[in-house]
Amino acid sequence: MHRFFALLLLSLTFVCCIGLSAPAKAADAASAYATAKKELESLKRDSRRGALREPWERVVSRFDGVVREHPRWPNVPAAMFHGALAKKELASRSFRTADFEDAARRFERVAATYGWHVLADDALLHAADIRGNRLGDVAASRKLLDSILTRYPSGDMAEPARDLLAALSGAPGGDAPKAPVVVGRSGRLEQDDDAPASAAGDSARSAGGGVAVASASDGVPAPKAPAKAKKGARSDPAKAAKLYAEARKELEAVRGDARRAALREPWLRVMALYEGARDAAPEGELAPNAAYGMAVAQEELAARSWRKDDFLAAVARYNDVVSAYPEDSLADDCMLRAARLRATRLDDAEGAHQLLEAQLRRYPKGDMAGEARALLADLTAARVTVSAQPGKAAAPAVSASPASPAPARGGKPAVLRQVSWRADNDRATITIELSRETEWRSQYAAPDNGAGRPPRLYIDFSDALPDDAVKPGAKVSGALLTRVRxxxxxxxxxxxxxxxxxxxxxxxxxxRNPYRVVIEVGATDAALPDGQRPDDSRVSVPVREADKATPSVPPKDLVEQLGLTVHTVLIDAGHGGKDPGAMGNGIVERNLTLKMARMVGDRLRRMGFSVIYTRDRDVFVPLDKRTAYANDKKADLFLSLHVNANNDPRICGFETYYLDLARTDSATRVAARENAVSEKSLSDLQFILTDLMLNAKTQESRDVANFVQDSALGRLRRGGFPAHDNGVRSAPFYVLMGARMPSVLVELGYCTNPDEARRLNSDQYLSTLADGIAEGVATYKRKLARFSQ
Ligand SMILES: [Zn+2]
Known part of the structure; x- marks a missing residue:
């Protein structure tokens, strides 16, 4: 035991000394960037210091320093962009042509170098604004605006670009336009604070309403011009980010704590935090999300209190988001959710109809349009059904679960929208999607050879109607599941x-979200450790606990909608060379990850994937180079393999991560260890993560993580190995930042746990684990393929 601790201590020291150089560089970049951004924000608010030239130049050179010192750091485009922004701020105070010139060139460079980045069109708009409005070069400005419209026609800068084009054409001859239309941080057109309002400026702004211009007579939220901070109101994005992160954390905490979730006060606190985040920077990039968060929290409160006024308040909050941020991508989500509440909770089919129709009118191409149409169809079908059966008594409530409150009964049965399945020879998952929550029971019928009955499951819904598509049922061939009807x-x-x-x-x-009943079936005893055996024929009841894992935001899987797929997988063997990674019980992380990388890679190749590696031998590769390489090679999936360690030798298990804010202390510790930084610098990282997340494929990454985690554990358990499921988690890992493809980080197990270390030393164990990881990737690909058909 003593020897073990001594070894552990030695190995931890070793990691600290050796792992420093490259990861520390990335940490430097992150903190230098965070410092520069903080200074930029404080300077904008400090009129005394802001009137001087020198502090602005210092901020600009801070951003320049990040770009120069850390050219491969994933957030370099944002650093360049903010450097340009600082220069523009300086120019708008110095009024020097050279300053405006420099600022415009800086924005143009961002767009030219990082055309793929979300800030590229913002940069072009700023450049166009400076060239047209400040330097009097209308032709150059038009050219820049045209390139926004051709290169980013559906980007959020297209509308302001059209407005600016219109404003410019009102000022022919190339003179500086009379209307001082400037581009704000959010990229929206707004009046210059120190200039008198002018007619031209106003018309430009009202045109900027764009999609938002719709009549208020349709009973839906009247859109306003984009929210604008009141004069003198302080905007504090750092405070907003902090409160927002706190609100999200608190929301997760309340969701995860059944006792607190049953009370009213914790939800009010979550809402207050979101409100604080919104009000700290009402024009900041987090403001729409914060307002949306308030509505989501209110909805969740209502779902527990069952009070009509709570549901009404949730509808009102969603409407508030639409009114205040009509051009935000969340606006149509809000309309859909408000409509769903009206339909399923408030028994207001008419109101839901109006909302959905308004949504489709305003955001016909929004990613919520499909769901809106489906709900509209459901509502119409339900209306027909009810009128066709006027005498139908409400189905008696089945008190299947006394612990759970009965779902709201709008008098209309739920609709079985879709039954889908995923099945192979020894496992099947069947999903029954419904238009709303409703009671159900499951029942098993043993096979009866005489009657020709195979093993069968019945799922009964006491108050539901099948959609036409579901009625005929389907024969399934060649898999565990043979028939659905x-x-x-x-x-x-x-x-x-x-x-x-x-x-x-x-x-x-x-x-939940959408409400569905998920049936998992295994053909072997080991397949579903928590599952029921058919012989303990008890009746299942809806498991409310399972809801916790579901995010409240409906997933919007763009990859699926675009029908993309996975061809090339980049496998990243963690650490290497002078950075050994974690060590314990004879395991050295850099060696084990390389071995596993090859094993997983071989399996993926055999499945038909093209596989590339960040390293195929024991060599040191800096963290930022790894994602940069994946981006260069246009990989479709980034898979980073690691071995975990903990000071407590009892800790063990398998876990898969995707990039997001860390939600638990243990996830924070793992990220701090893999990033080779202190947990304190990690909080800086969480601060800047909001920027990075703009490009992260979070939803897709979470999907991949779920598939990998599930199939790896399934394989291990079927193989008879004890496997501790630590689940799918999120944390800010440098190595995943800046990846332009879905990316996950797999922690294969804890080398500091003697039993797990023994398993990790066994080829049979590793081989089973590699099978599972590869299978998870293949499942993800299949899921994409189904949608692209
Ligand atoms: Zn590692």
């Missing part, structure tokens, strides 16, 4: 019948 034994009662080749274990649970 639906039946209506009595009015309002729908039964889904699932036939299997074999059935050893099954698990049925409900998941």
């Amino acid at each position: 639906s039946d209506q034994p009595s009015s309002g009662h729908t039964r889904v019948i699932l036939d299997f080749k074999a059935l050893r274990r099954y698990k049925v649970q409900a998941v």
Whole structure:
């Protein structure tokens, strides 16, 4: 034991001494950037210091320093952009042509070098604004604006670009336009603070309403001009970011604590935090999200209090977001969610109709349009059904779960929208999607050879109707699941019948957003450790606990919508060369990750993937080079492999990470260790992560992480290995930052746990684990392929 601790201590010291050079560089970049940004914000608010030239030049050179010293750091485009912004701020105070020239050139350089970055069109708009409005070069300005419209026609700068073009054409001859239209930080047109309002400026602004211009007579929120900070109101983005992060953390905490979630006060506190975040910087980039967060928290409160006024308040909050931020990408989400509340919780089908129609009118191409149409169709179908069966009594409530409150009954049955499945020879997952929450029961029927009945599961919905598409059912060939169909034994009662080749274990649970019942079936005993055995034939009830894992924001999987797929997987063997990584019980991380990288890579190749590696031998590769390489090679998926360590030798298990703010202390510790920085500098990282997240494929990455985690654990358990499931987590890992493809980081296990270390030393264990990881990637690809058909 003593020897073990001594070894552990030695190995930790070793990591500290050796792992410093490259990761510390990335940490330097992050903190230098954070400092520069803080200084820029404080300077903008400090009129005394802001009137001087020198402090601005210092901020500009701080951003320049980040770009010069850390050219491969993923957030370099944002650093360049903010350097340009600082220069523009200086120019608008010095009024020197040379300053404006320099600022314009800086913005143009951002757009030219990082055309793919989300800030590219913002940069072009700023450059156009300076050239047209400050330097009097209308032709150059027009050219820049045209390139926004051709290169980023659906970007959020397209509308302001059109407005600026219109404003410029009102000022022919190349004179500096009379209307001092300037581009704000958010890129929206606004009146210069120290210039008198002018007619031209006003018309430019009202045109800037764009999609927002719709009549208020449709019973839906009247859109206003983009929220503008009141004169003299302080905007404090740092405070906003801090409160926003706090609000999100608190929201997760309340969701995860059934006792607190049942109270009113914790939800009010979450809302207050979001409100604080919004008000700290009402024009900041987080403001719409903060306002949205308030509405989500209110909705979750309502879902627990079952009070009508709470549901009404949630609808009102969603409407507030639409009014204040009509051009934000969350606006159509809000309209959809408000409509859903009206339809399912407030028994207001008419109001829901109006909202949905308004949504489709305003955001016909929004990513929520499909769901809006589906809900609209459901509402219409429900109306027809009800009028066709006027005498139908409300189905009796099945008190399947006394612990859970009965779902709201709008008098209309729920609609079974879709039954989908994923099945191979020994496992199947069937998902039944519904238009709203409703009661259900599951029942197992043992096979009966005489009657020709295979193993069968019945899922009964006491108050639901199948959609037309669901009614005929389907035969499934060649997999564990053989047949899916639906039946209506009595009015309002729908039964889904699932036939299997074999059935050893099954698990049925409900998941929200959208509401669906998920059935998992295993053909072997080991497949579903938590599942029910058919012989303990008890009746399942909706499992509310399962809801916790579901994010409240409906996933918007752009990859799926675009029908993209995975061809090239980049496998990143963690650490290497002078950086050994974690060590313990004879395991050295850099060696084990390299071995696993090859094993996973071989399997993926055999499955038909093209595989590349950040390293194929024991060599040191800086963290920022790894994602840069993945971007250069245009990989479709980034898979980083690591071995975990903890001071407590009892800690063990397998976990998969995606890039986001850390939600737990243990995730923070793992990220701090892998980044080789202190937990304190990690908080700086969380601060700047908001910028990085603009490009992160968070939802896709989370999907990949879930598939990898599930199939790896499934394989291990089927292989008879004890495997501790630490789940899917998020944390800010440098090595995932800046990746332009979905990216996950797998912690294979804890080398500091003697039992796990023994397993990690066994080829049979590693081989099973590699099978599982590769299978997870393949499952993700299959999921994408299904959507692109
Ligand atoms: Zn590592």
